[in-house]
Amino acid sequence: xxxxxxxxxxxxxxxxxxxxxxxxxxxxxxxxxxxxxxxxxxxxxxxxxxxxxxxxxxxxxxxxxxxxxxxxxxxxxxxxxxxxxxxxxxxxxxxxxxxxxxxxxxxxxxxxxxxxxxxxxxxxxxxxxxxxxxxxxxxxxxxxxxxxxxxx
Amino acid sequence: xxxxxxxxxxxxxxxxxxxxxxxxxxxxxxxxxxxxxxxxxxxxxxxxxxxxxxxxxxxxxxxxxxxxxxxxxxxxxxxxxxxxxxxxxxxxxxxxxxxxxxxxxxxxxxxxxxxxxxxxxxxxxxxxxxxxxxxxxxxxxxxxxxxxxxxx
Numbered sequence: 148x149x150x151x152x153x154x155x156x157x158x159x160x161x162x163x164x165x166x167x168x169x170x171x172x173x174x175x176x177x178x179x180x181x182x183x184x185x186x187x188x189x190x191x192x193x194x195x196x197x198x199x200x201x202x203x204x205x206x207x208x209x210x211x212x213x214x215x216x217x218x219x220x221x222x223x224x225x226x227x228x229x230x231x232x233x234x235x236x237x238x239x240x241x242x243x244x245x246x247x248x249x250x251x252x253x254x255x256x257x258x259x260x261x262x263x264x265x266x267x268x269x270x271x272x273x274x275x276x277x278x279x280x281x282x283x284x285x286x287x288x289x290x291x292x293x294x295x296x297x298x299x
Numbered sequence: 300x301x302x303x304x305x306x307x308x309x310x311x312x313x314x315x316x317x318x319x320x321x322x323x324x325x326x327x328x329x330x331x332x333x334x335x336x337x338x339x340x341x342x343x344x345x346x347x348x349x350x351x352x353x354x355x356x357x358x359x360x361x362x363x364x365x366x367x368x369x370x371x372x373x374x375x376x377x378x379x380x381x382x383x384x385x386x387x388x389x390x391x392x393x394x395x396x397x398x399x400x401x402x403x404x405x406x407x408x409x410x411x412x413x414x415x416x417x418x419x420x421x422x423x424x425x426x427x428x429x430x431x432x433x434x435x436x437x438x439x440x441x442x443x444x445x446x447x448x449x450x451x
Binding site: 148149150151152155157158159160161164165168169171172173174175186187188189190191193198221222223224225226228244245247248249250270271272273274289290291 | 300301302303304307309310311312313316317320321323324325326327338339340341342343345350373374375376377378380396397399400401402422423424425426441442443
């Protein structure tokens with residue numbers, strides 16, 4: 148798996164309130180689809196998304212107030228780490244290497260409603276990673292992830 | 300506050316086991332002090348640290364099995380986001396801007412035992428940020444954070 152981090156998605160309870168907080172810090176939003184907010188942070192992206200949507204999308208089972216992560220017993224803190232790669236084949240290959248290393252798959256690799264292709268795993272301590280190919284974003288040769296035009 | 304992310308620290312239950320997992324993914328450890336593992340991930344750093352130490356260091360109160368974050372009611376998921384800045388004065392200034400935006404301070408800015416200077420806040424949804432000056436690391440002009448020689 149590439150030694151990079153492309154995206155950190157923060158689950159939030161109120162998207163407008165969370166966006167306004169980061170704007171008040173001086174952050175500028177990048178091109179974003181509806182119901183999600185992207186910030187270009189150097190060669191990577193920080194995203195805000197409604198917490199429950201992020202959980203469902205990531206294959207995290209919601210069990211009352213706490214969401215315990217498989218294999219770790221730790222609660223889910225509402226964050227997903229993302230690795231963006233150049234192709235769907237790369238997603239498959241890198242998810243397989245994570246499985247071989249002992250990761251637990253939360254959502255197998257497959258096509259996504261937003262036009263990309265991704266799969267989700269957790270590491271041994273319940274930290275959730277999505278490996279994704281987003282055809283609307285760029286991954287530069289030196290591994291930077293750059294936002295596109297608001298799709299995806 | 301600078302629109303960047305310098306560091307993501309993952310709290311882990313067994314440091315050696317977690318390090319071996321990421322090594323099995325193909326990741327190579329960078330220069331690291333004892334009891335912590337740093338990975339250079341492009342222009343930022345991913346760190347592994349014992350979960351309880353990370354909580355204590357970040358000013359997160361441990362209450363039995365779940366750690367509820369002030370102002371959000373969400374459980375702590377064992378991650379801390381880091382922003383590295385060029386000076387202690389920058390830490391003070393950027394923490395003040397976070398407070399002005401409505402952040403909750405978990406640990407006021409101050410000198411740290413490892414030789415740096417930092418403070419910790421949570422955003423409105425319980426996501427924890429440390430703003431730090433680490434004299435042993437480099438922050439490049441374009442905002443990349445580069446590991447030093449293993450100190451700090």
